[in-house]
Amino acid sequence: MERLRTSLTTKIFLAIAVTSALVIGTMALLVALSMRDGFSQYLLRGELNRFGRLTRELALAHDPAAPGWPDLAADPRAFNDFVRTHFAPPGGADAEEVAADPLMIGDRLALVGPDGTRIAGTMARTAIFDQRPICIDRGCREGAPLGYLRLNAPVLTDSASDAFFLRGQYASLAYAAFVALLVSAAAAYLIAQQILTPIKRLQAGAKTLASGDYASRIPLDRTDELGDLIAHYNELAETLARTSQAEREWISNTSHELQTPLAVLRAQIEALQDGVRQADDATLAEMHAAQMRLSRLVQDLKILSYSREPNLLAQSTHEDLVEIVVEAVEMARPALEAAGITITCDMPEHLPLKCDRTRIAQVVDNLLQNTRRYTDAPGTLGLRIWHSGGMAHLSVDDTPPSPPDDILPRLFDRFSRAEASRSRALGGSGLGLSVCKAIVEAHGGTITAAKSALGGLNITFTLPDGRP
Structure with a gap:
């Protein structure tokens, strides 16, 4: 069992930790790629800002009657000479030195038309590039651009400062990912313990219940x-x-x-x-x-x-509840009258009911005998039957004495008595009302006990009627 608990802890820990590691690793990789491309785009945008003079000169050299700079398109050397003449290199570098550097101009700069077609310059276009519009006025407020200067990102960055910057960023990213992994592992461990602690308590509690000790309880300190x-x-x-x-x-x-x-x-x-x-x-x-x-x-x-088994009821047939009750009353009348108890009945002529006739007759007889045993003479027994809401109702009321209030909720418990010695003297076993409850509930009905309006006890049971 110890091995099983360790395995469960390991599974939860690995599930959370590995998921966190995959997420962090994927995010770190995407950030690294984005950082490299973003840094290249940033450098490229900075380089394009140096071509302000060149774009102005290209705008002045543009002939509306012959758009597309046909002179520059016809001769590649003419475009290179134009760039060498009008490009202002940074840091005061000589224009010839800049023009000879392929990473700055020769292999990366191109002149394209408004529709993106190449006019002069390099024919290649890398995945990362940027372009600057050539306009008659600043911002192209008076019309569409005449064309664009397109600059490709360098394939390799040989600059030591650029490489140093990227290495520093990658190192910081790796350190942040490592810290995130440690935090994720710690969180996975804490979550695993948070989940497994109550499970271990339940496991120990189940062992206690299995041993027959039902007094143990687990502290309830969670709301999930x-x-x-x-x-x-x-x-x-x-x-x-x-x-x-x-x-x-x-x-x-x-x-x-x-x-x-x-x-x-x-x-x-x-x-x-x-x-x-x-x-x-x-x-x-x-x-x-x-x-x-x-x-x-x-x-x-x-x-x-048999109270919770289906064979408690022999067979349910369509019966008349009034007929069953009348027969039970007539059989019990001599004993009730001998005990000084008068019977009054209020019932319809017929009330169809689908039930086990023998068992329902037993319920009615138990209720009548219960009144005979516990009602003082002279007394009265009131029996009423009515139909309401698709249910058949039967109520038995008697005169004092009435059971104490604390006894009423337990009247249907087995061997429950309001006064034990009197019950035994009269031959009661304390099971009559328990039997009534078992039979009524087996029929899908309910039975309740309350104080009677006559001063004694009221027992009412309700059963589904037999009407279609």
Whole structure:
């Protein structure tokens, strides 16, 4: 793993450093070429400035009746003599000396017409050249130029001062490129470390999570994408910690709930074996009640274990929600009335619904039994069904007592009770509302708990209707 981290560091460093080196090298090369050509152009422009007298004399020698200086075009020596006569060399050099130097005049100077055609002088034209217009007046304000003096850049520069200047510029450019490369390398290293530091933290955190320790968190000190990844890691660790705690509580509560009916059955069986009790109707009824409670608990656990699997619902068919509710109410009415609870219903004649009929009937029965266990007598149960926004709604309200405010958000948690001892005394397992939530959500619906307008608890669930 250490080799992998080193490889990643090297890859990031090389990717940034090599890219920077290529960019800097390319820019240095282009600047060097531009500097050489630019310096040649600069020298050429300076040389052309010395041809002021020659251009004036060419303008005076121009004959409008015979444009193009035919006398100079007919005889190359005439053009050379004209230049030698009217060119003012710098530094007081002798005109004959200047004319004999090919780098100054002979091989580089040409007289061209307004359209660029050569009239006299050198026939060659190098890649770098400049030209000076020949005008009747200064600036050619009274018409187009009569022609141009074109001067080519020298192919080789033998001047020691020029070579010294270029060498100095190249050296400065090379030094600047070297410094830029060092800065780029340092920046590449810092960027690589800036990227790899949080990655190493995430790697260490992942090892910690894999070992089963969900308490570790990574400090969130970034606001970029890696910061988002660290935030997601911390959320994952928090979720795993809650899940682990819930799993431990689930196992503890499940074993405790299973222990109660099993203890009752064991006590009854041992009493029968010891002859303390007889297998009469009362004893068998108690044993049957304990067995039924154990069976309901196992069934609820099975439903909750399948809550996130598609096979929780046997088959969804087109049903009538009102018909399902009426059947459930009629079955629960004797027990509710025996507990002193009056039932009131407000529902339409029909409400089509695509659902698993058995599971929805189980939800309604759980809600009715929940009211029977927790509502004081005399009490009232209000059941209402309505349709709105393409959804079927069912609401169950009851009279006091009402669960405490801090219990409401946890009513649908497994083994959640507002008062544990009372629930066990009435045979509740603490799974009824959890089962309701699992079934409703498996149908694509929602279920909520709130304070009831009647003073007790309100449970409302919403399901997609079966209308096309």
